[in-house]
Amino acid sequence: MNLQLIALAVFDGVAYAALVFMVAVGLTLIFGVLRILNVAHGSFYAIGAYVVASVGGAIFAAGWSPWLAFPLMLIAAAVVGIVLGGLIERLLLRRIYDKEEALQILVTFAVFMILEDVQRLVWGVQPYFEATALQSLGNIQVFGVYYTVYQLILLPLVALAVLAGLRLFLRHTLSGRLILAVTEDREAATAIGIDTDKIYLMTFMLGAALAAFGGALASATTSVLPGIGADMIVLSFAVAATAGLGQIEGAALAALLIGLGRSFAVYLMPELEVLIPYLIMLLVLLWRPEGLFGVTQTRKI
Amino acid sequence: MTALLEAKGLEIHFGGVVAASDVNLQIHEGKNLAIIGPNGAGKTTFLNICTGYLKPSAGQVFFNGKGITRKSPREITRLGVARAFQIPQLFGEHTALENLLIAAAARERRWAPFTRLGQIPERAEMMHLLEMVNCVHVADRPVEELPEGQRKLIDIAVALALKPKLLFMDEPTSGVASSEKFAVLDIVAKALTESKVTSVFVEHDMGIVERFADEVAVWNRGEVLHRGMPDDILSHADVVRDVIGEEI
Numbered sequence: 001m002n003l004q005l006i007a008l009a010v011f012d013g014v015a016y017a018a019l020v021f022m023v024a025v026g027l028t029l030i031f032g033v034l035r036i037l038n039v040a041h042g043s044f045y046a047i048g049a050y051v052v053a054s055v056g057g058a059i060f061a062a063g064w065s066p067w068l069a070f071p072l073m074l075i076a077a078a079v080v081g082i083v084l085g086g087l088i089e090r091l092l093l094r095r096i097y098d099k100e101e102a103l104q105i106l107v108t109f110a111v112f113m114i115l116e117d118v119q120r121l122v123w124g125v126q127p128y129f130e131a132t133a134l135q136s137l138g139n140i141q142v143f144g145v146y147y148t149v150y151q152l153i154l155l156p157l158v159a160l161a162v163l164a165g166l167r168l169f170l171r172h173t174l175s176g177r178l179i180l181a182v183t184e185d186r187e188a189a190t191a192i193g194i195d196t197d198k199i200y201l202m203t204f205m206l207g208a209a210l211a212a213f214g215g216a217l218a219s220a221t222t223s224v225l226p227g228i229g230a231d232m233i234v235l236s237f238a239v240a241a242t243a244g245l246g247q248i249e250g251a252a253l254a255a256l257l258i259g260l261g262r263s264f265a266v267y268l269m270p271e272l273e274v275l276i277p278y279l280i281m282l283l284v285l286l287w288r289p290e291g292l293f294g295v296t297q298t299r300k301i
Numbered sequence: 302m303t304a305l306l307e308a309k310g311l312e313i314h315f316g317g318v319v320a321a322s323d324v325n326l327q328i329h330e331g332k333n334l335a336i337i338g339p340n341g342a343g344k345t346t347f348l349n350i351c352t353g354y355l356k357p358s359a360g361q362v363f364f365n366g367k368g369i370t371r372k373s374p375r376e377i378t379r380l381g382v383a384r385a386f387q388i389p390q391l392f393g394e395h396t397a398l399e400n401l402l403i404a405a406a407a408r409e410r411r412w413a414p415f416t417r418l419g420q421i422p423e424r425a426e427m428m429h430l431l432e433m434v435n436c437v438h439v440a441d442r443p444v445e446e447l448p449e450g451q452r453k454l455i456d457i458a459v460a461l462a463l464k465p466k467l468l469f470m471d472e473p474t475s476g477v478a479s480s481e482k483f484a485v486l487d488i489v490a491k492a493l494t495e496s497k498v499t500s501v502f503v504e505h506d507m508g509i510v511e512r513f514a515d516e517v518a519v520w521n522r523g524e525v526l527h528r529g530m531p532d533d534i535l536s537h538a539d540v541v542r543d544v545i546g547e548e549i
Contacts (some may be wrong), residue, residue: 104495140335152477173415174413174416176414178406186394189407191374191386192378192459192463193404193407193408202412260341
């Protein structure tokens with residue numbers, strides 16, 4: 001493996017890790033606060049991607065500036081998170097917080113299946129490809145390798161900004177502290193009169209918007225077609241579990257680990273590409289069952 | 302004298318265990334009421350019903366004349382009934398001051414994604430509360446690092462941050478070293494008087510009851526057996542046998 005191939009594998013891995021991180025961090029945030037493993041999370045990713053690819057395709061065909069792709073991504077993510085995420089939390093999840101985990105997973109899985117079909121109804125089964133955002137930023141040569149600025153610089157920067165922004169929001173702002181307080185102890189939070197319903201809704205909308213944002217960013221780099229939601233949810237589960245569920249910084253590192261593992265596999269042992277993320281997860285969980293950064297929970301009475 | 306809180310004919314049982322059987326109790330403003338009784342007598346169940354954590358199968362609870370039996374813990378908290386648990390319900394990773402600020406934010410229904418927690422207007426008020434419970438010097442330390450006595454005090458300060466009229470405390474001195482119990486409760490009593498909060502506390506330590514209660518109610522098998530002044534109750538033959546006897 002020469003330097004160029006290594007560089008290529010690293011760039012692929014980092015770009016992919018940035019996308020997986022956006023989805024996994026939303027998943028882990030929702031799990032940390034709501035204690036629900038949201039299988040429908042992959043749908044937010046897919047729908048974010050579809051919205052941007054289809055709306056983007058339409059407006060660029062009408063001659064609008066390609067730079068509008070970037071605000072479009074943000075708007076699409078916010079709309080999907082607030083509207084779809086908000087509806088699902090309000091109408092469905094709110095009824096099942098006290099139910100057993102198996103039922104919760106079944107319900108979110110059902111939502112996922114329904115949304116898969118909704119996507120086929122709305123967007124059909126033909127792939128969408130809308131790379132205007134990717135092309136508008138051009139290419140860059142590093143270590144003799146030509147790579148897109150969008151994937152090599154923008155995606156990692158956006159992922160880092162999301163990580164830093166989430167940290168700042170959760171650790172330092174009033175709303176973030178309320179979310180952390182509910183995460184740490186839901187009963188104590190209720191006891192002092194924190195509106196946990198509102199905290200849950202806001203957190204779910206934020207997590208859903210992050211997944212949709214991941215999809216929006218990914219839409220410029222890949223074809224949007226049925227099944228991308230399923231691929232992404234499985235992978236982001238692997239990332240979240242490797243990191244330890246509820247661990248935000250951990251999700252970044254685990255995404256990088258799994259992204260790099262996957263991209264090196266593509267160049268070295270292509271037949272293992274699909275397997276590698278789970279192999280990494282398995283090894284990490286054998287060594288640390290609570291995940292890389294997970295802490296064993298002591299439950300209060 | 303009108304009752305601040307009144308329980309009428311409360312009934313609840315868990316399987317074969319009767320945890321409340323026709324419980325009738327009035328709590329008067331300004332009096333500290335101690336609830337004593339053997340384990341499993343239904344003391345904590347009574348607290349759970351009054352604060353909305355359990356729904357009785359029959360009977361009603363009124364606070365300030367308003368029915369609260371079917372209300373959620375959060376609604377009851379907002380009406381002015383606070384609760385301190387046997388194990389302090391604090392956010393361990395947050396500092397003492399942050400715990401209070403979170404309570405103040407909850408009380409004022411603040412939701413500000415771009416404001417720092419330390420900048421909310423209630424900060425001075427919360428510092429004053431910390432002063433009242435002698436914990437200003439640990440304001441900036443995570444509460445999980447603090448000794449149990451201080452955690453209890455901060456837990457009570459958090460309850461007081463909600464500006465309640467009535468505070469239920471479940472064994473306010475459990476887990477506190479016996480040499481410190483009086484000192485801790487002295488601070489609590491002073492803070493309660495200063496904030497004009499009526500309190501109801503479950504307690505096993507008769508020394509504490511004698512010193513801090515204005516009235517005592519004796520529980521056994523889900524019933525209120527006796528009620529009266531501490532001196533009378535604690536020398537009552539049944540109480541000595543059923544409650545105090547068991548403690549030795």
